[in-house]
Ligand SMILES: NC(=O)c1ccc[n+]([C@@H]2O[C@H](COP(=O)([O-])OP(=O)(O)OC[C@H]3O[C@@H](n4cnc5c(N)ncnc54)[C@H](O)[C@@H]3O)[C@@H](O)[C@H]2O)c1
């Protein structure tokens with residue numbers, strides 16, 4: 519079923535890269551990515567794209583103006599397209615029913631209503647945003663209730679699995695493409711149209727078709743499983759710190775079991791990003807609505823361990839710095855939620871930074887890709903807007919950040935942090951100089967030989983000069 523025109527509603531981290539790759543792989547198809555935000559669209563049309571993704575700039579340059587367009591003309595984009603991707607945000611609800619757990623579907627609903635309002639011929643509507651099970655049914659209900667004569671809709675679920683920082687690679691070489699649709703001849707025909715797009719570069723075995731609900735649930739399930747692995751290894755890291763086991767060694771031993779596998783077993787200061795917490799909470803809410811409290815509690819625990827890990831790391835910083843960080847200078851290296859992205863949504867650095875600010879610490883923050891404005895926004899306390907001005911300095915390089923500080927705290931695993939001149943940094947810091955490696959990326963032996971007190975996650979390196987090294991342990995002494 520060849521298609522000529524596609525529209526994508528939402529020019530964000532998913533809509534932008536996904537449509538750029540489709541445009542490159544399907545040069546005969548015209549793709550218009552539309553968004554309500556003029557600023558975002560202007561950035562997509564400039565040399566300064568709104569998101570940083572390795573390899574993305576070159577493909578945008580190749581396709582933009584040829585068969586890839588970015589526009590705020592939402593209605594025009596919808597009218598002209600045969601297939602419409604919905605790639606709008608679905609954040610956790612922060613009000614009303616399901617507050618703090620359910621996904622907020624207001625952007626999905628407004629996109630669906632816009633389609634119903636302006637479409638004057640039949641469309642395939644593809645839900646690419648991550649949504650609760652049965653969202654496609656709601657979209658169908660909105661579309662059908664507002665249908666004009668001779669206009670028919672097929673709604674498909676086609677969740678996206680790209681990870682930030684590797685989006686281009688993930689889109690070019692996906693593990694699988696999932697397409698859910700109605701089990702009717704019309705539904706199957708729509709599925710085949712979308713398959714036609716992906717078959718330009720994805721082999722048939724990797725394109726999995728199924729019913730809509732399975733497809734919607736599979737996306738939530740995949741993220742819940744991934745997040746659960748991180749919480750599992752982080753829970754192990756707490757045990758390692760108490761016992762003298764090394765979490766990297768444990769992860770290696772466990773991961774070599776082919777039934778378990780070695781990916782996503784990197785202990786850390788906790789997972790961040792716009793997806794894991796939101797989607798696990800979404801799953802919790804779904805279970806509560808289905809009257810499955812035991813299942814809800816099981817998934818809620820994944821979030822609890824993540825919060826515990828962040829808090830535990832911040833507490834260890836405070837305890838190691840002689841139980842007070844008030845007026846102490848602390849360098850935060852890395853603010854993005856992972857390397858190779860400028861995205862800070864739900865970044866553990868925000869949580870650790872705020873905990874330390876609550877204790878009166880002065881933060882000197884460096885991240886290679888996160889803007890000053892973003893860091894300021896993320897740390898601003900609405901009840902005390904001056905706090906960030908008084909306590910936070912944003913630095914242009916890691917050496918400037920470390921200057922005159924009591925401690926370095928690594929929150930993001932940027933490669934450049936592995937090869938800094940730590941002897942130079944050591945000399946510029948107050949003594950004793952501490953390093954807190956929240957990502958287990960540094961050469962700890964080397965740092966200790968330079969004179970640093972090194973504290974990391976899931977491994978006991980040395981007994982630092984602290985009052986309560988493992989305050990959470992009941993009766994265990996290191
Ligand atoms: N970020 C990721 O890595 C990732 C990966 C897979 C899936 N997802 C899912 O994809 C969805 C989008 O995520 P994102 O990170 O791209 O979000 P985002 O916030 O970066 O982008 C969403 C865009 O949609 C626009 N928008 C909202 N309502 C609109 C409307 N009615 N009309 C036009 N534009 C509208 C917003 O202005 C925004 O630019 C979410 O459901 C998310 O869970 C995200």
Ligand SMILES: O=c1ccn([C@@H]2O[C@H](COP(=O)(O)OP(=O)(O)O[C@H]3O[C@H](CO)[C@@H](O)[C@H](O)[C@H]3O)[C@@H](O)[C@H]2O)c(=O)[nH]1
Pocket residue numbers: 648678679680681682683741744748781782783784785786787788789790791792793794855856857
């Ligand atoms: O072993 C690991 C792996 C990851 N992380 C952290 O987990 C978070 C999420 O990382 P990652 O999954 O790589 O990035 P996301 O962009 O959030 O991607 C996830 O969320 C997307 C949105 O749904 C999905 O599409 C992807 O498949 C899924 O990996 C980051 O803070 C990582 O630092 C760890 O702490 N340890």
